[in-house]
Amino acid sequence: MEPVIIVGAGPVGLALALSLARHEVPTVVLDAGDGRITPRPARSCVLRPDTAALVQRLIAPEPLPGARWMVWRTLRRGQVLEQRDFTPADAPLHVPEHTLRKAFRAAAGRTGLVRIVDHSKVVELEAYEDGVRARTKGEQGEVWRGSHLVGCDGIRSTVRKLLGTRFPGRTAVERHAVAALRVALPWPEEALLHREMPGGKGGEVCARALPSGVWRLDWLLPARGELVTPDALLERIQETLAAWTGEQDPAYELLDTGVHTAHQRLARQWRRGRVLLAGDAAHLLGALGTQAVDEGLRDVDNLAWKLALHRLGAGDEGLLDSYEQERRGAVVARLRAVDQALPLVRNAGALRTLLPGGARSRLTLLTDGHLGRGTLGAAPEHRGSPLTTAPLGGGVATEPGERAEDIPLTALDGTRQALSERLGARLLVVLVAPGTAVWDSRHWLNAGVMPELAAAVRALPAPAELFVTESYPGAAAHTVLVVRPDGYLAAALPGVHREELGRVVATLAGWADGRDRASDGGPPAGSSRGGGATDPDPAPGREPAEDGARVAGQGTA
Template sequence: MTNSVKETSEVVDVVVVGGGPVGLWLAAEARLGGASVVLVERRVERVRQSRALTIHGRTLETFGLRGLSSRFLEVGRPMPTWHFASLDTRLDFSGFDTPYPFTLFIPQSLTEAILEDHAVEAGVDVRRGAVVVGIEDRGDQVDVALEDGGVISSRWVVGSDGARSIVRRTADIDFPGLAATESIAMGDVVLDLPDGAPLGGGQNEFGGASIIPSGDGVHSRVIVLDTTRRHVPQNEPLTLEELRESLRRTTGTDFGARDASWLTRFTNETRLASSYRKGRLLLAGDAAHIHAPMGGQGLNVGVQDAMNLGWKLALVATDRAPEGLLETYESERRPVGERLFANTAAQYKLASDFSPANRYLRDVVSGLLAVPEANRVMAGEVSGFSVSYPQPLVADSEPTSGAGRRTPDLPLTDGSTLHHALAEGKFVRVTTPGDRAIPLPAAFRQVPVLDVRAERLDIDDVPAAGSIIVRPDGYTLAGSGADATPRSRPSVSIQRLNPEDLHGAPGFISQIVQARGSLAFLAGQVAQRADGTWVGLGSHREQAEQIARNIDTALRALDLRRDAIVKETIYVVDYSPALLRDIVGPLRDSYTAPPASTLVGVDTLFAAEALIEVEVTVAVEA
């Protein structure tokens, strides 16, 4: 049960300040990892309002790693697609290898209830009504002073205490960004909507409105940016009548709005902490990043912060891993915060400018999202499915192709699955029959590892291996071939050809995979305009890694592994000298295959603006 505030001084491994979803998940993860954890929360009771409604697929997957996803699915409402800046083209999650290719609507009040029960079950000491009034980092420990006179001493303190975080202020960590310039009305109200009505709203020269389900099956979440009310102070109470007037002004109807369960205003303030750690103080969730609630990403990114930090903090706090491991928390998660800053600011601009020029811009961006590759990039970013941590986790780890990639729920030989094996929060080593288990890096030799077996390790983003180690947060730590050593990288044959030497067809063609006897056929996935801009994925390395993934996809179409390849060649038609440097180099580094190489077939496609296209045909044994 939740405990009352204690007045005596005590010492624990970790104190988490803030008992929202991020703090509760972080506390549970640190406790699961073996640390003693106290969570202090100023509120006596959990939130009653719906607040953060959206749980994206990767967050559901994260909860599933600890056996909790069913609790959310029982009370949430799944939505198969999602929006970007309320544009007409929806984000499609169906292409991701996951049990949760959707977004779940669930009130934050229910989310907190589930997560608090889980934290208490894990052994977290949850203390409500505990107001932190002072924090002192003494070098070897941190003292947390409470309003009632009690003091808790701990080895580490994490602030998940929101935008006005006392932990961040105590650490004197800067919080730069974009100041609030306007406010937006938001309310959970009962509306008269047709049965089965899709997400929607409308916009005109007076502003715009969005309407989504609130998750309780009764209310709808209404968000209105009324140009005549956008400069109202955030702290001015919002009334139901004002919300109805703004709806009528921006959509032509108030939809019979009534029975409000929550009325509030939010702003477009967007900030990112300059650092996620100072000394023994760390930040997670809104204490580290805030933004306009565009795309429902805040809670989700915060939970992923907590998932990344929790197991690392537990190992360091219990002296089973070097303190340097905590440096990887910022190096892995702050770049995600930077992307969150950028995409929410961009979405807000697209959604809040009602000028004719911006309407054209919205149409153009919506059209771009209709391109499958572009849609997948944004769907992966918003959902969290595409997040990866490619840098070595510890100093004695060698870079491994596929390291830091999200690991899908692989079937195991005992009838269970990989995600089920991760439920205890341990490292999991998966080995295929006849292959040797890859050893843990020296830095983790004191860490327990659970050994399991799988018939095959067919993972899109992880090159073929005989053994892999999966981190407690579900990302691949390392992988190896059958001899428990990284496979040698082959020499990939790269030749420069002239367009007139090959035949082709106009137009950009996205990925096509076909099985033709003993051939796996792959077409047109990498493209660059003459001005240097890219069509498709967002970076050169991502382009290279996409080629490697596509080759794996083609092989799977024939139910073959990479070691079945006899020979192969990659041909490049090059309009830009940068291509060989920026694509071929990363491709050679990221793609592992047998050393023999020859051409079986190649067809290069062309489009306007001198697009570069790469196509690979792989020959396999019959």
Template structure:
């Protein structure tokens, strides 16, 4: 089997190589660098629960834990307990908000002189109090912005109740190291080869594969079945394919600092809009990092002077004093300035070549996360490439990558672009369009991975959606949406979570109340199980049978068909071998229904 050529050895490219290896597909990763990610403590990534779980399945949990990224430190929270509002005595406006994002090239953004303008120093002024002064104490409100104490700042963070998982904030160099170590682990069995100092400068495609030429210490031609450009905002792959990359430049601009200090909200992320002190900017965000670290982001004017070291230190001291009554002792570790752009490639596929991550899209304003979307690209594309490599190419299946992922990212960009004039347009416009509370809830959702700015995508109109059938039923998850992570048991008695089984083939999940208390040797051969096991073995794709005691909105004996990337393909009332097989056939590009509701066949599809 020819390998898949992956251009770019950032987190997206490395994750793709690992996801392919998990499905027995070899890859060659072309890295134009020497193989070491630049150590920048202020360059961090925010992963939503679904993408964090995906990276964990790739084998990175242990390394990230060792790096001190608190990989296993998630706690759950209920939606109505998401926001903690903090009222200041001289508040000027209302609401929660904030932005955290990344600039192009997976770094702190354009303007390298600005990044060099940062400073690394240790400042330890006289120890001040860490509590807010009289009249400025914290007040607690509900997550919908209706609770008491609504002021001009807000904090959000995990609570103690089951519900929505909080995002995971990790240093990007730690994430890259974890992915590289997972590639070096025995489980990959040599399926991934990373080639350093290799810069792509040409590629050719033919009916059977792709040839890529690299220059460096030694020039070489590489042959693969497919090629994926994960090479960032200035993607060489995208340019060689002649794909346009339209969009908006300098949507937002931020100054960032990584420091160690004691703040009044240990372990919680803080979004403070319209701070009462002057010079701190209209918005500042603080996210906790391991070992007492914090990342602080200040929203800057779209166009302005370079941020000097002196100005940034002044901004830090003013912000810390505003939060802590006095400037507490702190260690300043790293600084930078980054610019956010919004761009979307016109096409994500040209024959056997694909784009993923920042090569295909740039986003990051209002809580959206570019790396999150890049990892979702990988999870969506990997199983489709693996199917093409093992079973032969299907144009419908490969085209569905662009149809699903480009549509999802376009919707995210559209939501952010429509919200920006409202959220950044001034008090009059905000009031006219419904006040600040709804807008602040939108921002909070973006940071928490909820709503149009942050929630995982649903592929409701996927080209892989099966045809309608009388046996189809509705459950608590819409077809095309991510499934709930319920406890599952396999016929051999192994237990775990549904997410843990993703990535290797389709999952067929039977809802069977009582299996948790029955002896396995009784239920595995009783009722509908033998017939369902036979139906799973007869599927045209690799499948695994699982059982769960309950699933939201599902009656007993409901059968769920789950895609390898964790999205629900279909739900059936009882065991329906013919309908189950037809739905699985649609997942590999067989007959299904297009976005207009018309039956489509593999040989008629051509959308790239």
């Protein structure tokens, strides 16, 4: 079967290639750059627990890059208005983008399923009933074939332009002067947001720890105007460090600088047939602490398993439609929350009228995006998704469409792992079976409801893995949980009901007539329904240059 073509070798494109490799799906990553990764510590991203766990799965067995903050502080003048202490499980991960890209490139080389082709700018594409073709710029005009194509090529996405998809929004919603320093600050492994520093010129600065004693500092600038000269930036650094350390001439090493400008834009369409958009090609955000790479990785987690099922023929068109419905809907909610919060956070008069508590409430709202909570920062929910089954009386604390708890699981071979470590490949079917944690799996594999449930899982219309767990919040014994590969609870069934389980998985695969699909088992896992052509190709993903003349019509996908 032909590979999936991914355009763009940034963090999102590489993460998608690695996620598809977990499904044994080959990919060709076409990138206009030369493959060199320049260290830029002033370009960094903050990953929440869900996206950090995704990165760990993709680069395993290598450890996560970056630094975790164990404490966050919000300060006004010299007073701490809020402090949050994190556990290792929920601490944000702060990582330089170049480090993340290096880790992804190294992991891609270990899979044997990811081919990265540099110096390959896409100039034409065409989608047809069962595949996609893309032409890249070069002396021979190479043409690449794939089952699907995903544009992960950033803010100036060529794929989006070839599709003719509009990208409306607002420019320069927020700007920050940025500096990466190696310096000793009083808060190791921490992060803070400080407004109106004593002895300074006021304003707002955010400091976030990176590995090896490096810190990223961001100073809020007017949305437009005010060029940041080198002398002005050095003055800001000196003034800020003096206020924090109490030294008039604090020692530091300046590593990198820049200006970060946050835009808010949203593509009108994220899918047109077999061509899709993800990451900055689909959306731009970054004001009030929201994180663009974080949201791009959530696109990846949502899309990868759906593409894999669609290629297998185990997922209908509704499954790919749900990617845009779920992820675009989540980003719309995030952008709307930023629009509503900006005048409250930046306009003290409006804040006093609408938010009781004055400056304290103002800063609490401002830190939501940084801390990954509330509408500005928390992981989205998909309770209104067409893939979500209505609650069926399972009684669990998690509603379908919410992220499942990271519970310990036991596989049928007796191995034990956290649920977060098993995500990213197949659907998870989990039986709540008190007592199984203390027994060897051979004692319960053929006891109780397990044989019936195992047979039901084998007959499902999409690949799934069966696990047991000792307990789940609010769940009674013999509750059956269905968890999507991206960690969202699809359904909780009050017992083993083979037909109902089949209907849930058929709905999850995007079939509107889920009940009928459940009864006939759906298409076989190896069918070509929805997949690409299966004729052999001596160089998968690539056609001879002389065949390229057949590809025409920019933006016809």
